[in-house]
Amino acid sequence: MSNDKRIVTIKDLTLGGGSSVAVQSMSNHSLLQTELLICQIQALAKKGAHLVRFSVRNHNEADNIRTVVDSTSLPLCADIHFDYTLALRAIESGISKIRINPGNIGSEKGVRAVVDAAKQHGIAIRVGVNGGSVDRSRYTGAEEAVLVESALDHVRILERYGFYNTVISIKSSDVLTTIAANRLLAAKSSYPVHIGLTEAGYGYKAFIKSSIALGALLMEDIGDTIRVSITGDPLQEIDVAYEILRSVKKIDYGINIVSCPTCGRTDTQIDLEKLAQSIDSSVTETYLSEFREKRKIINIAVMGCEVNGPGEAAGADIGVAGCGRGRFALFNKGVICKKLDQDEVIDAILGMVKEYLSR
Ligand code: SF4
Missing domain, CATH: 3.30.413.10 (Sulfite Reductase Hemoprotein, domain 1)
Structure with missing residues (x-):
């Protein structure tokens, strides 16, 4: 945690500005499995998750967002790809954060509508890239520079519309690239950062790779919120996240x-x-x-x-x-x-x- 970061609020959760590192996870249930999704969010909250993300793939699923939001006091993040109308539905349904890249929305009208709604409802936006989602025809150079520039371009779009309640994430499935890219990002940006190693694998392999990547970054005070990605039950992600945070003395209990x-x-x-x-x-x-x-x-x-x-x-x-x-x-x-x-x-x-x- 670094105390010279911008402060981002996600419901009653604060990132940056010397706040504790927040632990998050993502549900592996769809919004159509509403009861399972709610139970899993409650179990993750009981384990100590500060924020849970779930995917919103279409308007049929978006119909259930309000029910899920109303089931918990935990801040929730809706994960949306491309379709800004889903982002609007999520915001209107009480979501605390959306994950969407403005550069992928495809129209100025769409970006403006999302930013206006996000400002009006006081929610946060997570932007960012992982190794598999960068438009490589637009960016060249070292992999870490490609990832950082691509992410910062999305941030700049939001800034053009006067939006700053932004969290950035840059992920790769490669440990050293993840560390290098997040170091570069920390040098270039003051926004809170979500760190994690994407597609880290299963079981002990994921534990080891995530511990090295996240541990190294946290020891340099890089990372305001973490997600340990593991193939399988997301509940184990919380245990591993806390073990990493305790090992690098980022939590004192x-x-x-x-x-x-x-x-x-x-x-x-x-x-x-x-x-x-x-x-x-x-x-x-x-x-x-x-x-x-x-x-x-x-x-x-x-x-x-x-x-x-x-x-x-x-x-x-x-x-x-x-x-x-x-x-x-x-x-x-x-x-x-x-x-x-x-x-x-x-x-x-x-x-x-x-x-x-x-x-
Ligand atoms: S405490 Fe040390 S010496 Fe005793 S059983 Fe364990 S490893 Fe062996």
Whole structure:
């Protein structure tokens, strides 16, 4: 986050001007699957999404925008390609942001109508390009320069009509191009930036590529809102986004799990991976909102042995380490305080977290 950015408002969400980095995702349901779309938006909001985007492909779908908008307090973004009349429908239906490139609308009348409606309703517009959507007959040079100039041309069109509540995004499926293009954009523009790696792939491949691209940019204070694109359930995008933000210290709350890789000293009767996941999900489900409200962060260690575990995880606030025959030692700041059976571990950890929160 950079504090010399223009400030953009999207309903009650603020981007730029030193605001926290916002987390967003996109629904994979269509507006015709209205109930599924609403449920998914609510689930994303519960996980911590600050904004959710969905596609609007035709007027039949646009009929349902109002129902979706009315179902949540979350700011929503309508993703529209080319047809400005759909943008007008979305704005009239209470949307907080539209994604449309004015250079693709095709008529001055259309651009003016969208900008006038956006101003009147106080909504934001996201413009931008990804590697696959640039008109390469118009731009030449290094890939990052092509992407930036193409995006800035859309911004300039909006500026000609006096519109500035704009967020820019430039994405590529290539990690290094995404980093280079966003660095160049940050040097040339003061608008808030939406960062993400497009078509990042599935599972661990998407996690790694997105973490490198977004992590590198965030460490340079580039990026006001992020989306981690993953093939599959969008709910996982929120988990990964927060893990990235926590890793680069862009958020100051939450639950950080530290667990060892295990080795020959691990008690053979325990499944440490499963235990780490259970502790993470139990603590997150029970206390995440309290950590968020109190702006607190806790480091919880889950270690394979009591000989080295507490020492290796001395930086953790609390932890648990295997100590033979399915038994576990609880430790506090590296000091063992109690021993117990595996089926008592989750409750004991939840108790320690509660005590930590009350301090
Ligand atoms: S904590 Fe113990 S089990 Fe885990 S890696 Fe270290 S020595 Fe091995």
